[in-house]
Amino acid sequence: MSTELLLDLTGKVAVVTGSGRGLGLAYATALAAAGACVVVNDLDAEVAEQAAKSIVEAGGRAVAEAVAVGTAEAADRLVARAVDSFGRLDVMVTNAGILRDRVLWKMTDDDFDAVVSTHLRATFTCARAAVVRMREQGEGGSLVLVGSPAGQRGNFGQTNYAAAKAGIAAMTRTWSMELSRSGITVNAVVPVAATSMTETIPAFAPHIEQWKQGSPLPDFLRKGEGFGTPEDCAALVPFLASDAARDVTGQCIGIGGDKLTLWSHPQEIAVAYADGGWSPQTIADSWHGSVGREPQSVGIPAPRLPSEAGA
Numbered sequence: 368m369s370t371e372l373l374l375d376l377t378g379k380v381a382v383v384t385g386s387g388r389g390l391g392l393a394y395a396t397a398l399a400a401a402g403a404c405v406v407v408n409d410l411d412a413e414v415a416e417q418a419a420k421s422i423v424e425a426g427g428r429a430v431a432e433a434v435a436v437g438t439a440e441a442a443d444r445l446v447a448r449a450v451d452s453f454g455r456l457d458v459m460v461t462n463a464g465i466l467r468d469r470v471l472w473k474m475t476d477d478d479f480d481a482v483v484s485t486h487l488r489a490t491f492t493c494a495r496a497a498v499v500r501m502r503e504q505g506e507g508g509s510l511v512l513v514g515s516p517a518g519q520r521g522n523f524g525q526t527n528y529a530a531a532k533a534g535i536a537a538m539t540r541t542w543s544m545e546l547s548r549s550g551i552t553v554n555a556v557v558p559v560a561a562t563s564m565t566e567t568i569p570a571f572a573p574h575i576e577q578w579k580q581g582s583p584l585p586d587f588l589r590k591g592e593g594f595g596t597p598e599d600c601a602a603l604v605p606f607l608a609s610d611a612a613r614d615v616t617g618q619c620i621g622i623g624g625d626k627l628t629l630w631s632h633p634q635e636i637a638v639a640y641a642d643g644g645w646s647p648q649t650i651a652d653s654w655h656g657s658v659g660r661e662p663q664s665v666g667i668p669a670p671r672l673p674s675e676a677g678a
Contacts, residue, residue, distance in 0.1 A: 373611035377402035380453040381608060382445045384436050384493060385463025387414035389562045390513070390597045392421075394460055397601035398608065399427030404453040407431045408445055408463065428453070436463045436489035442496035455504060458608040459497035460511045461490040461535075468524045479527045486531035490538065498542075498551060507550025509608045512539055514555040514619055516667045519630055523666060536619050540632065543617030552616040554607050557630060558600040559593050559623030570670040584624065587673050593626030594670070603627070637661070 376398060386395040387409030395405045399422045407422070409415035412433035422429035432448040434441045449456040465485045467478035494510050501508035517525050518532025539555040546553060559565075561584065566575045571594065578584050578596070588594040603622045606612055621628035639657035641649050 368610075370611055374605065374609045375402050376458075376605060376609060379403045379457040379608065380406075380449050380455050381458035381460060382406040382408065382449050382456065382493070382497070383460040383462055384408045384445070384489065386460075387411060387418045390558055390560060390600060391460075391462040392418050393597035393601040394462060394511075394604045395429065396422055396425070396427075397598075397605050398458065398460075399425070399429055401605040401609070403458065403605070403608065404428040404449075405430075406445060406449045406452065408436070409433060410435050436461075436493060437484040439492050439496070442489075442492040445493065446496045446500050450500065456497055456500045456508070457506075458509045458511065459493055460513070460604060460608075461493050462513045463489055464513070464528075466525075466528060468528070469526075470524050471526055474526055482527035483531050486528065487534045490535050494538070494542065494553075498546060498549075501551055502549050507552075507613075509612075510542065510546075510551065510553040511604055511607050512553070512555045514539070514557045516557060516559065516621070519557065519619065520667055521665050536630075539619060540617050547616065552607070552612065554612075554615060554617070555619040556600070556603050556607070557619055557621040557628075558597075558603075559621065559626075560595055560597045560600050562597060565594075568670070585673075588670070589624030590626065592670050593621065593623040593628065595624030599624055636663075 381398045381403045383391055383395040383405060385391040386407045395407050399405050405422060407415050407419040407429055410433065415431035415433045419429040419431040430448065430452045432445055434444050446456055463485055465482060467482050469478055490512055497510065512535050514535050515532040517529040518536050521529050536555055539553050542553040561575045561578055565571050574584055574588060584595055600622045603620060607615065619630040621630055637658040639653055
């Protein structure tokens with residue numbers, strides 16, 4: 368079968384959480400353009416309706432469902448909306464998210480709980496509801512979870528967000544094993560794009576503002592940083608939802624600008640042994656000459672401006 372036919376999503380039905388604007392809308396639009404019927408979700412009913420309308424006006428099929436994700440009831444509503452409107456469910460994209468950035472000693476319980484609920488718990492509840500339906504249908508399906516570089520490397524001021532996104536990466540790997548016999552693939556998209564979340568980064572802010580005024584993002588961002596528009600990230604989602612990706616599962620895949628990447632899974636990179644086991648003293652004596660010789664870096668590297676890169 369040709370790749371073009373494998374990428375055709377005609378007859379498939381997708382739910383995209385948090386798809387009223389930004390990356391979520393780009394994902395929903397790309398799925399519809401590939402032939403899928405889409406349930407657009409947003410907390411704001413007017414925003415959700417307008418997003419669905421834009422897809423329909425472009426020739427796609429879409430309906431809106433306004434609900435705050437996180438609870439099992441919200442997840443069931445989204446799945447029911449897909450089934451009631453289009454007869455089935457094949458793809459669940461868990462994109463909805465919020466930020467409540469603060470350093471650890473200033474982060475409140477509400478800051479932590481709100482972000483974890485919207486990102487991590489909502490990913491769990493929506494995936495669970497989707498998988499129940501997909502297994503009943505018996506024809507496989509796709510879970511496309513949305514991660515972040517912060518979940519891979521940590522990020523200053525983002526205890527809640529980084530922890531939730533790291534959890535999503537772990538759920539991706541776990542669910543890919545649990546659902547393989549059901550023919551359901553599970554992958555995480557790790558996008559980097561000009562959004563309301565990234566326009567607060569000083570190195571990106573002026574370029575995002577220029578992009579909003581109609582100027583293209585410069586090559587040092589698109590290629591060097593893998594940083595582009597929401598639409599630049601969208602192609603990965605219909606690919607992962609298609610039959611062309613039936614053998615792709617359990618992966619964390621980065622995309623942004625002109626760059627496509629595969630993130631590594633955590634693994635042991637240095638090993639040392641001590642006959643009879645270790646004591647604090649023997650660990651201290653050997654640390655810098657054995658497993659601690661090359662400690663791992665943390666955090667998302669700061670963007671390199673052209674002057675810093677020698678351009």
